[in-house]
Amino acid sequence: MSAPTRWLWTGAVSVLALACSVGAVAQQTAVQRGNAKFEHSCAPCHGAGVGDDGRAMLPGTDALRIKYKGSNPPVPPLLEQRTDLTAPVIKVFVRHGSFSMPPFRPTELTDAEITDIAAYIADKAKGAPERKK
Ligand code: HEC
Numbered sequence: 259m260s261a262p263t264r265w266l267w268t269g270a271v272s273v274l275a276l277a278c279s280v281g282a283v284a285q286q287t288a289v290q291r292g293n294a295k296f297e298h299s300c301a302p303c304h305g306a307g308v309g310d311d312g313r314a315m316l317p318g319t320d321a322l323r324i325k326y327k328g329s330n331p332p333v334p335p336l337l338e339q340r341t342d343l344t345a346p347v348i349k350v351f352v353r354h355g356s357f358s359m360p361p362f363r364p365t366e367l368t369d370a371e372i373t374d375i376a377a378y379i380a381d382k383a384k385g386a387p388e389r390k391k
Contacts, residue, residue: 292378295371296338299362304337317358337379339386345376 296304303318323335334340349372355361367375 288374288377289381290378291371292374292376292381295367296375296378299367300337300375303359306336321357321359334386338382340379341383341386343376343379343383345373348372348376348379 300318303316304322305316305319307316307319318337319335322333322337326333326335333342337343349369351359352362352367352372352375362372
């Protein structure tokens, strides 16, 4: 095999390998993609994060615990347990921020990625304890 032919083959094989890995990413579901984005962009503030003293130490979880303290029906402080957050509602908060929550630009999170996060939250919240009416 001549050198140019070998290069051609090497190139073709790399392109094929790349196409396969791109295919694998495309096969992820919206919930899986949303889970990854949530872990990266939201969980640092909205995770469970209980500290040594048993209190949540994360600003999002803590702020929402205070905001909804004593609310009836009760609203869980963890976004992943909320069944009332639709994609459009989440989009408004993510695009505009809220108090110490910063807004996210479309270059940081696309609309499609926010929709994926909403799908992840909805899926996760299905397993959350039933809210009292
Ligand atoms: C730097 C910390 C931080 C990050 C990162 C963050 N948030 Fe927040 N988020 C907050 C805080 C703090 C609040 C509560 C603001 C307030 O007092 O009303 C909040 C509130 C919210 C609310 C409003 C809930 C309600 O009932 O009022 C939603 C929805 C939300 N965040 C979604 C998200 C999503 C989705 C992400 C990831 C894309 C995210 N946040 C990332 C800190 C954060």
